[in-house]
Amino acid sequence: MTEKYTPPKVWTYEQENGGQFASINRPTSGARFEKTLPVGENPLQLYSLGTPNGVKVTIMLEELLELGISEAEYDAFLINIGEADQFGSGFVEINPNSKIPALLDKNNGDPIRVFESGSILLYLANKFNKFLPADISKKTEVMNWLFWQMGSAPYLGGGFGHFYSYAPEKFEYPIDRFAMETKRQLDVLDKQLSKNQFIAGEEYSIADIAIFPWYGALVKGKLYDAAEFLSTHEYKNIIRWADELxxxxxVLRGRLVNRTWGDEDQRLAQRNSAKDFDGLRLDF
Incomplete structure (x- = not known):
């Protein structure tokens, strides 16, 4: 029988608590070492990793380029969070929270930093006037779902994903708690998509771009190897939507950027131009 845990009156950090990212997790912020970030030739500089939050931004940038917007050309440099790259001084200058993704817009010599994936999507949508409706009603619906994703995904990733995939031991209580919440979120999405082609209506938007790398990947069996466990086949409308995206x-290009795992022909650790996709396999 596991010994019952009684929290102390004051929590203190004494040792790593195990798990895949234990060696980099600390209760303090800020740079841990000096490291200058690389800078490419393109207007936009992305520092990221091909996790769901990173993929949101690379899909958005590839969508803008697909429309022929050359000003959205970008360099995407790898930030390996397992090796603590996010705590280098250059990265912390762009994102003091030390989380990927982080974007630097050169902005004709007056640089603008943008951090948090939702903020980056909104910044790019406003900058290029794409994937965000002008109509106030439609725009608000997109924003509703964008913020829904930003508030909900921590339960999926930091909650379910952590305890189901990354924790050093499997415990029934947290897995049950977060599996229940993840399925509730999937049910919310499935009902929304039963009435709409895309997340916020009949137009593809930053809401779809934000939600797909998390929930679309989940129902398609590409996240945490948890499709069977969560019975994601039940969510027919999300699957229909994911298949369309x-x-x-x-979407297929964006999914590969800053990716360092999986099949060799589906990895692109660093992206500097469209030519970097030559020879890669664009499928899901």
Missing amino acids: IERKA
């Missing part, structure tokens, strides 16, 4: 070339 997978037909978009920008």
Whole structure:
């Protein structure tokens, strides 16, 4: 029988608590070492990793380029969070929270930093006037779902994903708690998509771009190897929507950027131009 845990009056950090990211997790912020970030030739500089939050931004950038917007050309440099790259001084200058993704817009010599994936999507949508409706009612619905994703995904990733996939031991209580919440979120999405082609209505938007790398990947069996455990086949409308997005070339390209795992022909650790996709396999 596991010994009952009684929290102390004051929590203190004494040792790593195990798990895949234990060696980099600390209760303090800020740079841990000096490291200058690389800078490419393109207007936008992305520092990221091909996790769901990183993929949101690379899909958005590839969608803009698919529309022929050359000002959205970008360099994407790898930030290996397992090796603590996010705590280098250059990265912390862009994102003091030390989380990927982080974007630097050169902005004709007056640089603008943008951090938090939702903020980056909104910044790019406003900058290029794409994937965010002008109509106040439609725009608000997109924003509703964008913020829904930003508030909900921590339960999926930091909650379910952590305890189901990354924790050093499997415990029934947290897995049950977060599996229940994840399925509730999937049910919310499935009902929304039963009435709409895309998340916020009949137009593809940053809401779809934000939600797909998490929930679309989950129902398609590409996240935490948890499709069977969560019975994701039940969510027919999310699967229909995910299948439609997978037909978009920008989605397939964006999914590969800053990716360092999986099949060799589906990895692109660093992206500097469209030519970098030559020879890669664009499928899901």
